[in-house]
Amino acid sequence: MAKKSTQGEDHKDHGVLYVGIDLGTSRTSVAASNGVRETLPSFVGYPKDVVSKKLLKKDVLFGDEAISKRLSLNLFRPLEHGVLKCGEGGDDDAEGNMRAARDLLLEAVRMIRPRKDELIYAVIGAPAQASINSKNAIINVARESVDSVMLCSEPFAVAYGQDMLEDVLVIDIGAGTVDLCRMHGTMPEDADQITLNTAGDHVDSELMDLLSKSYPQAQFTTQMIKELKERHSTVAEVQAPIQAILPVDGKPTEFDVTEAVRGACSSIVDPIVDGLGKLVASFDPEFQDRLKGRVLLAGGGSQIKGLDMAIEIRMKEMLGNGRVVLIEEPMYGGANGALKIAHDMPEEYWEKLK
């Protein structure tokens, strides 16, 4: 069956709604062939007791609402390091996490507003190195929300979305992991991929450490620090001071957090360039320069101001040269690419669910 790869209304002939889903540790983003794009934090909460249920008037809450009502909820973040907490790593509540993941996907599909009669064909981006077990778990939880599903590796989706499948290095900076992937015109293999734990959550914990050392009197939570980072993140040298208001003994107090923010954000640059160096060094020497000249920067963490430049500068120091392109809409890079794959994929590749 011929499918066009434009993201328009070309699915009407077979009543299929194509969907690209980026199922992330931190955010889940969806892009669909009906033009809808949505994103929500990957949090799912269930009321703790009858009182909270009566108060919230809901059986399940998602995303920002779940975060803000977390004190009355059993809160789940069903993915960790990009992998479904399906019991493999001895997770406490595998069943609860599976249920949360299932509900999260149901909500994601609801958000794209499919028509009743449409079949939903979804491509879900999974971490490049997810185990078979974890992949099967994702397919299983998708069963209730979509008619047909395919998994693809997340960096592959990003590169596919940019039409850059040959001699490209993808850097995808998420919450739990930075995924580095070398593309050379085929599906990436294990040797093409490196996963680092120095991602967004790492920046948050560095920032917590730096702030509690500089300002032991200030009170803050991980969530407050994450919000602070997302508002002010930068690795750039020249700029106005960053001021944050944090409570001291209950009293809001202003602090200069410029150095702490810059230090925490900068902490991810060296590990990334080290990883890129490994992927370059083990590549065909004739094509190494081309590879270094085609680095794609994606993921929520790529929104740190000046990060593309900082990586380029470090690449020049360590590897002789480097050219980094920040993709447009970093939050949707994975979902847009997965949607494009969904459009282009021949019928026989789809795993039928229903």
Ligand SMILES: Nc1ncnc2c1ncn2[C@@H]1O[C@H](COP(=O)(O)OP(=O)(O)OP(=O)(O)O)[C@@H](O)[C@H]1O
């Ligand atoms: N403006 C910003 N500046 C810096 N970091 C940001 C910004 N906005 C979001 N982030 C960070 O990006 C990370 C989330 O990125 P993304 O949504 O790509 O992750 P994910 O795909 O859910 O995670 P993973 O790939 O690990 O599964 C979080 O750590 C978040 O704090």
Ligand SMILES: [Mg+2]
């Ligand atoms: Mg991601």
